[in-house]
Amino acid sequence: xxxxxxxxxxxxxxxxxxxxxxxxxxxxxxxxxxxxxxxxxxxxxxxxxxxxxxxxxxxxxxxxxxxxxxxxxxxxxxxxxxxxxxxxxxxxxxxxxxxxxxxxxx
Amino acid sequence: xxxxxxxxxxxxxxxxxxxxxxxxxxxxxxxxxxxxxxxxxxxxxxxxxxxxxxxxxxxxxxxxxxxxxxxxxxxxxxxxxxxxxxxxxxxxxxxxxxxxxxxxxxxxxxxxxxxxxxxxxxxxxxxxxxxxxxxxxxxxxxxxxxxxxxxxxxxxxxxxxxxxxxxxxxxxxxxxxxxxxxxxxxxxxxxxxxxxxxxxxxxxxxxxxxxxxxxxxxxxxxxxxxxxxxxxxxxxxxxxxxxxxxxxxxxxxxxxxxxxxxxxxx
Amino acid sequence: xxxxxxxxxxxxxxxxxxxxxxxxxxxxxxxxxxxxxxxxxxxxxxxxxxxxxxxxxxxxxxxxxxxxxxxxxxxxxxxxxxxxxxxxxxxxxxxxxxxxxxxxxxxxxxxxxxxxxxxxxxxxxxxxxxxxxxxxxxxxxxxxxxx
Numbered sequence: 001x002x003x004x005x006x007x008x009x010x011x012x013x014x015x016x017x018x019x020x021x022x023x024x025x026x027x028x029x030x031x032x033x034x035x036x037x038x039x040x041x042x043x044x045x046x047x048x049x050x051x052x053x054x055x056x057x058x059x060x061x062x063x064x065x066x067x068x069x070x071x072x073x074x075x076x077x078x079x080x081x082x083x084x085x086x087x088x089x090x091x092x093x094x095x096x097x098x099x100x101x102x103x104x105x106x
Numbered sequence: 107x108x109x110x111x112x113x114x115x116x117x118x119x120x121x122x123x124x125x126x127x128x129x130x131x132x133x134x135x136x137x138x139x140x141x142x143x144x145x146x147x148x149x150x151x152x153x154x155x156x157x158x159x160x161x162x163x164x165x166x167x168x169x170x171x172x173x174x175x176x177x178x179x180x181x182x183x184x185x186x187x188x189x190x191x192x193x194x195x196x197x198x199x200x201x202x203x204x205x206x207x208x209x210x211x212x213x214x215x216x217x218x219x220x221x222x223x224x225x226x227x228x229x230x231x232x233x234x235x236x237x238x239x240x241x242x243x244x245x246x247x248x249x250x251x252x253x254x255x256x257x258x259x260x261x262x263x264x265x266x267x268x269x270x271x272x273x274x275x276x277x278x279x280x281x282x283x284x285x286x287x288x289x290x291x292x293x294x295x296x297x298x299x300x301x302x303x304x305x306x307x308x309x310x311x312x313x314x315x316x317x318x319x320x321x322x323x324x325x326x327x328x329x330x331x332x333x334x335x336x337x338x339x340x341x342x343x344x345x346x347x348x349x350x351x352x353x354x355x356x357x358x359x360x361x362x363x364x365x366x367x368x369x370x371x372x
Numbered sequence: 373x374x375x376x377x378x379x380x381x382x383x384x385x386x387x388x389x390x391x392x393x394x395x396x397x398x399x400x401x402x403x404x405x406x407x408x409x410x411x412x413x414x415x416x417x418x419x420x421x422x423x424x425x426x427x428x429x430x431x432x433x434x435x436x437x438x439x440x441x442x443x444x445x446x447x448x449x450x451x452x453x454x455x456x457x458x459x460x461x462x463x464x465x466x467x468x469x470x471x472x473x474x475x476x477x478x479x480x481x482x483x484x485x486x487x488x489x490x491x492x493x494x495x496x497x498x499x500x501x502x503x504x505x506x507x508x509x510x511x512x513x514x515x516x517x518x519x
Contacts, residue, residue, distance in 0.1 A: 003170050005170060023162065069164075072161075072164075
């Protein structure tokens, strides 16, 4: 199980714009660096990040090798109704990681 | 009228004695203020913010991994760290600030990595972690994070004196093809630039640190090896006691400074 | 074959072997052109926040914000970031929606060298907006031994 840290408020006022910050452990090997034996290390990156609120996709990001190791992403969301924020990262070699956060809207 | 004069006089007396107490307090702390600086203070605001925000500090990912290891039952004994030590927030508070130390029944000091490995081999009956393995660093980061904000408090153990003397001797000895000592950079030239980066005073306040150069978490030993390599000196073997001696000296030198693991450094 | 075509052909032949090695200001311009086509890109409404000087290029914080009401009728659809000296000109492409409420995103990127970074925002009316930043990357001393 991947190590993931998500910072999102557990409760929010209806209509409030809340910030969501997410950090995931991943080496983000670029595919351009030589390893100790001089051979290029094969690329191993997260390519895609998506955030859905219940069933609606609200934000996504296509990543390149230029995204830093242990990628950090922050974005905003309108707290329209109580629901589950579902974050998902996918990448090379079948990498998949997910995290869910319940947000109660009052 | 008299009452008013009395009140003013009383105010002056209190004010004067307060000022006197302040100045005495300052002089008792030695000549002048503490000029020691954490490497944190030499970083730009972008990296300081990265360290300060727990969801932005990549070192916190390793702390999270360490917290899972803390409660994982391992070894022949099938025990977790938590089975003996309970809640790390209380049992581990200030512990990393005291290491290296001599464990009960032993005759030589161990660093935090060595202490964790003793628990593994003796209590959990599990194999020791490989040096600088991610699991070892993660557990060290989790333990060290419990001491965030605590002052570095080296143990008052007379048996450590000879080790600290050895550590200081290494710190001051010129070595390597560049014929430099630790002290030449980190005492005599700290605050000046080397290859565009400010030379820090080398206080180990934040280990294990997330170093951007490493794109990962690393130990003080790894950093010391970088320095030795930088001056083209022969590296001590990875498990050598010289690293523990150096750490003992550096922690004594940083006594009272604030623990900030997992720190972020360039 | 006239002289202009001959020169252009020579330039292609000379450039080809080096093309995969690294992004260049020209490669970045090309990548941006591919995104926006013939549309105008106005240097307005976008703010690209990066430290002007960073101690290590492996992890450079970046924030892009765009002035937008973020309503169903008028919102920022996408934010793209490009660089001119990494091995590839593309850094990331983010897709936004009115559900974001605020067109502001943050991440951290790798910069192989001091260079110019460009952020381009695409609004729901199909128009493009941009901002750029110059970042100086200082290099660390006393690096890892080669193992």
